[in-house]
Amino acid sequence: xxxxxxxxxxxxxxxxxxxxxxxxxxxxxxxxxxxxxxxxxxxxxxxxxxxxxxxxxxxxxxxxxxxxxxxxxxxxxxxxxxxxxxxxxxxxxxxxxxxxxxxxxxxxxxxxxxxxxxxxxxxxxxxxxxxxxxxxxxxxxxxxxxxxxxxxxxxxxxxxxxxxxxxxxxxxxxxxxxxxxxxxxxxxxxxxxxxxxxxxxxxxxxxxxxxxxxxxxxxxxxxxxxxxxxxxxxxxxxxxxxxxxxxxxxxxxxxxxxxxxxxxxxxxxxxxxxxxxxxxxxxxxxxxxxxxxxxxxxxxxxxxxxxxxxxxxxxxxxxxxxxxxxxxxxxxxxxxxxxxxxxxxxxxxxxxxxxxxxxxxxxxxxxxxxxxxxxxxxxxxxxxxxxxxxxxxxxxxxxxxxxxxxxxxxxxxxxxxxxxxxxxxxxxxxxxxxxxxxxxxxxxxxxxxxxxxxxxxxxxxxxxxxxxxxxxxxxxxxxxxxxxxxxxxxxxxxxxxxxxxxxxxxxxxxxxxxxxxxxxxxxxxxxxxxxxxxxxxxxxxxxxxxxxxxxxxxxxxxxxxxxxxxxxxxxxxxxxxxxxxxxxxxxxxxxxxxxxxxxxxxxxxxxxxxxxxxxxxxxxxxxxxxxxxxxxxxxxxxxxxxxxxxxxxxxxxxxxxxxxxxxxxxxxxxxxxxxxxxxxxx
Numbered sequence: 179x180x181x182x183x184x185x186x187x188x189x190x191x192x193x194x195x196x197x198x199x200x201x202x203x204x205x206x207x208x209x210x211x212x213x214x215x216x217x218x219x220x221x222x223x224x225x226x227x228x229x230x231x232x233x234x235x236x237x238x239x240x241x242x243x244x245x246x247x248x249x250x251x252x253x254x255x256x257x258x259x260x261x262x263x264x265x266x267x268x269x270x271x272x273x274x275x276x277x278x279x280x281x282x283x284x285x286x287x288x289x290x291x292x293x294x295x296x297x298x299x300x301x302x303x304x305x306x307x308x309x310x311x312x313x314x315x316x317x318x319x320x321x322x323x324x325x326x327x328x329x330x331x332x333x334x335x336x337x338x339x340x341x342x343x344x345x346x347x348x349x350x351x352x353x354x355x356x357x358x359x360x361x362x363x364x365x366x367x368x369x370x371x372x373x374x375x376x377x378x379x380x381x382x383x384x385x386x387x388x389x390x391x392x393x394x395x396x397x398x399x400x401x402x403x404x405x406x407x408x409x410x411x412x413x414x415x416x417x418x419x420x421x422x423x424x425x426x427x428x429x430x431x432x433x434x435x436x437x438x439x440x441x442x443x444x445x446x447x448x449x450x451x452x453x454x455x456x457x458x459x460x461x462x463x464x465x466x467x468x469x470x471x472x473x474x475x476x477x478x479x480x481x482x483x484x485x486x487x488x489x490x491x492x493x494x495x496x497x498x499x500x501x502x503x504x505x506x507x508x509x510x511x512x513x514x515x516x517x518x519x520x521x522x523x524x525x526x527x528x529x530x531x532x533x534x535x536x537x538x539x540x541x542x543x544x545x546x547x548x549x550x551x552x553x554x555x556x557x558x559x560x561x562x563x564x565x566x567x568x569x570x571x572x573x574x575x576x577x578x579x580x581x582x583x584x585x586x587x588x589x590x591x592x593x594x595x596x597x598x599x600x601x602x603x604x605x606x607x608x609x610x611x612x613x614x615x616x617x618x619x620x621x622x623x624x625x626x627x628x629x630x631x632x633x634x635x636x637x638x639x640x641x642x643x644x645x646x647x648x649x650x651x652x653x654x655x656x657x658x659x660x661x662x663x664x665x666x667x668x669x670x671x672x673x674x675x676x677x678x679x680x681x682x683x684x685x686x687x688x689x690x691x692x693x694x695x696x697x698x699x700x701x702x703x704x705x706x707x708x709x710x711x712x713x714x715x716x717x718x719x720x721x722x723x724x725x726x727x728x729x730x731x732x733x734x735x736x737x738x739x740x741x742x743x744x745x746x747x748x749x750x751x752x753x754x755x756x757x758x759x760x761x762x763x764x765x766x767x768x769x770x771x772x773x774x775x776x777x778x779x780x781x782x783x784x785x786x787x788x789x790x791x792x793x794x795x796x797x798x799x800x801x802x803x804x805x806x807x808x809x810x811x812x813x814x815x816x817x818x819x820x821x822x823x824x825x826x827x828x829x830x831x832x833x834x835x836x837x838x839x840x841x842x843x844x845x846x847x848x849x850x851x852x853x854x855x856x857x858x859x860x
Contacts, residue, residue, distance in 0.1 A: 185221070188217035191214060246274055258455075259477045263477045283311040283315065283316075287315045291315075305326075317495070335494060337504055339479050345509060346375070347376070351383065358523055393412075433450070449517060451512075452467065467517045468513050470510060483506075514707045520660055522657035522660060536803035538807060543579060546580065550580065551809060556586075558615065560588035561590075571796060575799050579806055609633065610634045625642040626645065635649065652804045659819075664823075665788065669743050682736060684718075696745065701743075726753070740766065741767070743769075747771045763784070772837050778846055781850040783855050787826070793821070793837060795838075796820050
């Protein structure tokens, strides 16, 4: 007995075409239908699936077919909606027949009109084309109910189901802005199809005070050649975009091809948000962040609406039913994956440069050694391992370069003392001054004098008031945006794994750009990437001494709280004390910076479940390298953000060694071993 493959070969068509002809599941041109039917007639014994179908006419004229007209063969969304509607109709008396209209709507007009005006169609579901040819040439005289998908068609009365693409583009653009991006490109296949997407993009920029520059907007790209030319123009700009919103599926593949061919890293060089879900989005490396239309309720609503109209015999485009037709607009969701990253910002809003941009070539080391340079360091407080590791990192570089550290001071958090110390250090006339201000306002005049002295001033963490970009070499810190994102992810993941829902936030109430950036990044992650979680309350503290009391007040007001985000480890320890006295040691905590107290709490299975750790040794190295490049007369980024690391119980001991450059002490290791919930790391 012949097979479907045999019929396909005889007819000179694909196997899927034979299936569509026999099963009546797609429109197939009359010429191909004739070839398939001729091949079947020539068989001595047709296969069972053909005998079962009995080769009935393509459309039985019994009004039991619902026709779906697709305007874009490449649209992943249209295909997914079609599949869901087909599943829905299997439980009804109607059969879905899909017709791919594509670009040749004029050529198919006669066939489509025969379908619409015949007796086979009970109703129609239509994705309109860009020029509304399906409506003008095919549906104008339809005598059956019609549901239009995607957008309303002016002048045509019918039920419409669409998604809020304005909202989708707004969400995607706002997500990128919140991650620190300002140069965001908009790339789309056709301006006629996506005016609301472009408006949503512009609205998000406007609300954030970012101008919508035409040089970044390309909504009218008709083919891949247009797309590649647009990308070439974007790369020619002095300011290449750091992020891009791909406004429809058709531009995703050419974009990925282009960046691969030009060695542009995603998300390292450019972050990407794509419109529409496609099956391989989570599988791509990196997994792609998407603005998704929820297909299931969309298709369900379209099918239910049409079936109700069929039952009531209410055809489309009838003025008598004008008040009956409805437009249903469904919300879109942002699904965040790995193709977007945060951009750390410096005190003047500048993008954080990576430590890798500070490499000093080997042939320059001898040049530096011959200069016999000196350096001095002014710490705001030198009593913690954080400062000690900074010093070790600085010396690690300076020792190789032959640079002598001639003095180190500790201001003990006293701005007046630091001012006097800076005056004393200036008398030593070091070539390089490294300092972390104890107070940006009260030390500003002292730092002004250092800047005017001609010394190479490298700042840690913050810039004193009144100093301009020309007054110092650079400011080096942790990438605060990454720092906050690590903490937000740590808390969100822990809550998801353990079925927790309610959390609170304890943040610093000072106008420090670094801490604010960290806190905002954490809150953004929790709100956007863990939408099922509920923020119960937020409290702010001026100093660590207030945190104990404010924690108690927060928990008494919101006893349902199951987890807390806290800006850094010092206030976290205060909260732990308050929670312990309240008998609420069940509350999970995510915080920042790795120190002995929080590490011991984590090792013992305490409340600290996740944290983000700075790498102060590497930050010290970055400080020294920036100073060296400045002495060499080379350009140095105005802000350098060293990436932090995420710490959980699973990698605690390994992270300790990475941060402190030594094995964890016996007490910490033993606490970890004795905790039955954790597997000891070897």
